[in-house]
Amino acid sequence: MTADARGERRVLLLDDEPTIRESLGEYLEDCGISTVQAESGEEALAMDGLDAVAVAVVDIRLGGMDGLAFIKAFHARRPGVRFLIHTGSTDFQLDPELRAIGLTEREVIFKPVLDMSVFERAIRRKLAEAGS
Amino acid sequence: MSRPIFAWRKAGARMTLLSHFLRSQGAGRLGRRLLIRILLGIVFFTALGTMVQLTIDYRKDLHVLEGQLEQVRSSRVPSLTSSLWHLDEAQVISQLEGILDLRDVKFARVVTPDGLEFFRGEKAEEKALVIRQFPLLYQAFDRTEEIGVLTVAGDRSAVLGRIKDKILVIVVTQGVQFMLVAVLIVAIVHMLVTRHLRRMALYTSELNIDRLQEPLVLDKASGTPDEIDIVVNAFNAMRENLLRDIRQKEEAEAKLKAAEGYIRNILDSMPSLLIAVDEEGRVTQWNQPAARMTGVPAEDALGREFADVYPEAPLTTEQIMAAMKGGVPVKEAKVPRKDGDVVGYVDVTVYPLETGSVRGAVVRIDDVSERVRLEEMMIQSEKMVSIGGLAAGMAHEINNPLAGILQNAQVIRNRISSELPANRSAADAVGIDLQSLHAYLDRRGCLRMMDSIMESGQRAARIVENMLSFSRKGNVERAKVDICALLDRTVELAANDYDLKRQYDFRRIRIVREYEADLPFVPCEESKIQQVFFNLIRNGAQAMAARQSEACFVLRARSWGDAVRIEISDNGPGMPEELRKRIFEPFFTTKKVGEGTGLGLSVSYFIVVENHGGQMEVESVPGQGTTFTVILPLTPGVKIAEGGLR
Numbered sequence: 001m002t003a004d005a006r007g008e009r010r011v012l013l014l015d016d017e018p019t020i021r022e023s024l025g026e027y028l029e030d031c032g033i034s035t036v037q038a039e040s041g042e043e044a045l046a047m048d049g050l051d052a053v054a055v056a057v058v059d060i061r062l063g064g065m066d067g068l069a070f071i072k073a074f075h076a077r078r079p080g081v082r083f084l085i086h087t088g089s090t091d092f093q094l095d096p097e098l099r100a101i102g103l104t105e106r107e108v109i110f111k112p113v114l115d116m117s118v119f120e121r122a123i124r125r126k127l128a129e130a131g132s
Numbered sequence: 133m134s135r136p137i138f139a140w141r142k143a144g145a146r147m148t149l150l151s152h153f154l155r156s157q158g159a160g161r162l163g164r165r166l167l168i169r170i171l172l173g174i175v176f177f178t179a180l181g182t183m184v185q186l187t188i189d190y191r192k193d194l195h196v197l198e199g200q201l202e203q204v205r206s207s208r209v210p211s212l213t214s215s216l217w218h219l220d221e222a223q224v225i226s227q228l229e230g231i232l233d234l235r236d237v238k239f240a241r242v243v244t245p246d247g248l249e250f251f252r253g254e255k256a257e258e259k260a261l262v263i264r265q266f267p268l269l270y271q272a273f274d275r276t277e278e279i280g281v282l283t284v285a286g287d288r289s290a291v292l293g294r295i296k297d298k299i300l301v302i303v304v305t306q307g308v309q310f311m312l313v314a315v316l317i318v319a320i321v322h323m324l325v326t327r328h329l330r331r332m333a334l335y336t337s338e339l340n341i342d343r344l345q346e347p348l349v350l351d352k353a354s355g356t357p358d359e360i361d362i363v364v365n366a367f368n369a370m371r372e373n374l375l376r377d378i379r380q381k382e383e384a385e386a387k388l389k390a391a392e393g394y395i396r397n398i399l400d401s402m403p404s405l406l407i408a409v410d411e412e413g414r415v416t417q418w419n420q421p422a423a424r425m426t427g428v429p430a431e432d433a434l435g436r437e438f439a440d441v442y443p444e445a446p447l448t449t450e451q452i453m454a455a456m457k458g459g460v461p462v463k464e465a466k467v468p469r470k471d472g473d474v475v476g477y478v479d480v481t482v483y484p485l486e487t488g489s490v491r492g493a494v495v496r497i498d499d500v501s502e503r504v505r506l507e508e509m510m511i512q513s514e515k516m517v518s519i520g521g522l523a524a525g526m527a528h529e530i531n532n533p534l535a536g537i538l539q540n541a542q543v544i545r546n547r548i549s550s551e552l553p554a555n556r557s558a559a560d561a562v563g564i565d566l567q568s569l570h571a572y573l574d575r576r577g578c579l580r581m582m583d584s585i586m587e588s589g590q591r592a593a594r595i596v597e598n599m600l601s602f603s604r605k606g607n608v609e610r611a612k613v614d615i616c617a618l619l620d621r622t623v624e625l626a627a628n629d630y631d632l633k634r635q636y637d638f639r640r641i642r643i644v645r646e647y648e649a650d651l652p653f654v655p656c657e658e659s660k661i662q663q664v665f666f667n668l669i670r671n672g673a674q675a676m677a678a679r680q681s682e683a684c685f686v687l688r689a690r691s692w693g694d695a696v697r698i699e700i701s702d703n704g705p706g707m708p709e710e711l712r713k714r715i716f717e718p719f720f721t722t723k724k725v726g727e728g729t730g731l732g733l734s735v736s737y738f739i740v741v742e743n744h745g746g747q748m749e750v751e752s753v754p755g756q757g758t759t760f761t762v763i764l765p766l767t768p769g770v771k772i773a774e775g776g777l778r
Contacts, residue, residue: 019536026543030552061528088531090524090600112535114590116542 009054009130011123013037014044014070015086016062020111024057024086027116033123041070045077053081054130055123060087068098075101082126084109084119163326167318174310181306186295193291194262197236201264204231204284213268216242216280221250228252231284238287242268244280253285262286328352328360332367344375405497408485409438411456413449416492425497438495446497447480455482456493466504475709476501505749509741512716516738519718523599530596538589545582548573598731599718612653613661615689615696615764616645622665623687626673629666638673641683648690654764656744661764664736668700668760671732675704675758695746695765703757712752740764 011028013035015021025035036053038044042065044056056074060067071083083103085092088111094103109118208231215223224242231240232253238261239253268280328350335348347368350360357365399406400420408417418433418441426433426442433441439449446467455462463481479498485491547555550566559566573579627638654661669685676683688699707715714720716737721730740748740762752758 017532017536020532020539023536023539023543027539027546030543030546030554088528088535090527090531111531112538112589112593114538114593116539 008034008052009127010049010052011035012044012050012053012056012058012081014039014041014056014062014067015059016040017059020059020086024116024119028119028123031120033120041065041067041073044070045073050078053078055082055084055126057084057086057119057123060085060089060092068095071101071103072097080130082130083107084122084126086111086113086119088112162329163318163322166321166326167314170314170317174307174314178303178306178310182299182302185302185306186299189298190291190295193294194288197262197286197288197291198264200234200236201262201284201286204234204264204282205266209266209268209282212242212282213270213279216244216268217270224250225252236287236290238285238290240285241283242280243283245278248280256285256287256289260287260289262288324358325360328364332364341378344371344378347371403498405495407438407442407495407497408492409449409452409495410490410492413438413452415441417494422497446478447482447495452482452493452495456484456491459484459486466500469501477504508713509716512734512737513741516718516734517742519599520738523596527596527600530592534589534593534596538586538593541582541586541589545586548579548582595731598735610655610657613656613658614651615654615661615698616647616651618658618662619645619647619665619687619689619698622662622669623685625662626666626669629670641673641676641685644684644686646686646688646690651689651691651696652766654696654766656764657739660739660743664739664762665698665700667732667736668762672700672702672704672758672760676702678705679703692763694767695763698762698764699759700762701757701759706752706754706756706758708754712750715750716748 011033013021013025013028014037015024016039018039021037021039025037028035036047036049038047040062044050056071058067058071062070065073067085067087071085074081075083083101085103085108087108090110092108092110094105094108107122109122113119208227212224212227215227228240228242228250229252231237237253238256239251241252242250263283263285266282266284267278268282270277270279331350332348348364348371350364352360399417402419403421405422405425406417406419407415407422410416415433415436415438418428418430420430422442423429423433426444428441437449438445438452446469447464451462461481461483463479465479466477467480469476469478477500479500481496481498483494483496485493546552547558548566548570549555550570556566559569570579623643629638672685673683682703684703686699686701688697688701690697711722716734718734719730720734737748740746745765747761747763749761750758751761
């Protein structure tokens with residue numbers, strides 16, 4: 001029984017830095033987590049197959065629409081999707097709107113992660129939450 | 133009349149009393165002397181008066197006697213001549229006896245030229261006699277014939293005897309007279325002068341500062357003032373002046389004393405040691421801080437040689453003398469001063485005293501250890517903040533490539549592993565054996581290199597992370613943390629730390645805990661403070677690694693005003709002052725390259741001081757160990773006042 005059979009749940013990786021996005025994708029792939037990837041918020045929102053996305057890992061600093069705007073927009077469209085923030089901005093702070101969506105400091109992961117198992121664990125947790 | 137007499141008696145009685153008192157005091161003999169002189173005068177004048185009186189009386193009596201004898205010539209001679217002429221012997225005798233009846237006649241004698249002698253009376257020495265001779269002349273017709281000579285002798289001694297009888301009466305009369313006058317004089321003098329003099333003598337002899345208030349009052353009728361009144365008034369005026377002078381002097385002294393006390397108070401309240409010395413280098417001024425610093429109280433220090441009283445002074449007597457000679461203040465800043473194990477700093481200034489007649493110098497010594505320490509800390513903080521700012525600016529740019537390195541390296545590492553099914557299928561597809569590939573990569577050192585890439589990346593990431601903590605972040609939520617429990621957890625963590633285990637067996641370190649009971653919880657970012665404790669414990673453990681036995685940590689936590697004071701002491705080799713001063717500097721490390729980032733302690737310092745408003749300090753004695761002190765305020769947002777560690 002595969003994930004596809006149940007309508008596979010995917011993880012959206014949104015990051016304009018290909019090396020980070022792709023290596024994380026490869027790592028998650030190795031862990032058995034399927035990903036879809038986008039370079040910008042606009043691209044992500046226009047993508048096909050967004051219905052399968054259960055968790056989104058979002059970079060904040062992006063060309064064009066920034067990560068926060070994307071989260072808000074995507075949440076409006078798909079309230080069931082869970083978010084993780086992956087940012088290199090050291091002074092990042094959650095605003096009340098993001099907190100209302102359900103984001104806490106636990107959902108904020110600062111770059112660089114020394115061990116990507118952090119992502120694996122966080123994503124699995126989120127998948128479990130989204131599934132319940 | 134009875135009143136004056138009574139008063140007289142009263143005065144007399146008082147005089148007796150007073151004279152008695154004064155005699156017993158050995159003073160006031162004026163009355164006696166006056167009396168004695170008057171008595172002597174009386175004796176003299178009585179004697180003189182008596183003599184004069186007697187002489188006059190004697191002369192008068194003698195004159196009477198002579199007159200009597202002259203009378204004999206007229207009253208007796210004719211009848212006697214007649215009787216003799218007639219040779220009426222009986223008549224002659226009778227007549228001689230009649231002469232003898234006259235007063236003071238000693239004898240009467242008639243001698244005729246024929247040698248016939250008629251004698252009546254007593255013979256006596258011629259000296260005591262007044263002798264008169266009368267020729268007995270008979271007138272017969274025309275011729276005068278001397279028929280005999282009558283000799284009458286007056287008795288001088290009888291006159292003298294009578295005078296003698298009168299002497300006593302005269303002496304007594306005169307004596308009593310003079311005596312009465314004398315008594316009157318003495319009494320008057322006493323009334324007018326002596327008793328007042330006595331009173332004044334008594335008053336002045338008993339006079340002292342305390343009794344100066346009582347005026348000199350005489351028992352004296354007020355009327356036209358006499359010389360005594362003038363003296364008394366002058367004396368009382370003098371007394372009033374004296375009293376006023378004394379009061380003024382006392383007031384001036386009190387003012388001076390108050391001013392002196394005030395100035396002393398000011399000097400003693402100064403935080404500086406203020407020591408004045410004279411030209412010979414002797415201490416003339418020694419304030420309270422000087423006494424505290426040296427342990428020598430001011431009363432012991434004054435007058436002694438400066439170098440003798442304060443041998444450990446941060447300046448020599450020669451320096452003071454040189455400043456005195458130069459005439460300009462000499463200042464030396466940040467002079468190191470050893471106070472037990474702690475090294476402190478003092479600013480020393482010598483001000484030559486130029487004004488007035490006093491020559492010398494004032495030495496001012498200020499403990500600036502705290503200021504120097506704060507300056508050091510300030511420099512540290514500023515360095516860290518500037519690093520923090522720089523790091524924040526470039527962190528994003530560095531973190532992204534770092535993430536790329538680390539993430540890709542991790543994926544590569546994963547994909548060499550034979551455990552992943554995807555790896556195996558990919559290997560099969562290209563026709564290689566994963567085991568062989570792994571062995572090859574191992575043999576060629578590629579695995580190690582990949583680990584190296586990851587480790588280097590991780591280290592760079594830690595450095596950036598640490599540098600980022602040098603930024604002042606506000607409004608971070610702080611939980612109330614049990615510091616003692618946190619310390620224990622950190623020790624546990626350190627004991628299991630892989631890096632630390634490699635260098636030292638943590639279980640061999642003895643841990644002494646001195647935690648205050650019921651220590652209040654501290655509002656802080658627990659993970660940050662744990663990072664601080666971990667850094668300190670790791671540092672200590674590394675320092676004690678050289679020690680073969682009895683390595684020991686002492687962990688102390690106690691209340692410290694509105695704060696909690698935590699001390700972490702090790703008994704490692706300690707460090708010299710130069711090192712201690714730089715220990716919180718970013719990138720300052722004594723460890724080998726690769727062992728530390730050189731940021732651990734500066735990050736700790738920053739977390740405590742900048743992020744938590746606390747204080748952090750290190751004290752170290754080479755050869756004995758090092759103690760790190762962390763003070764965390766109990767009220768968030770309130771910075772521990774500067775110098776809170778002391």
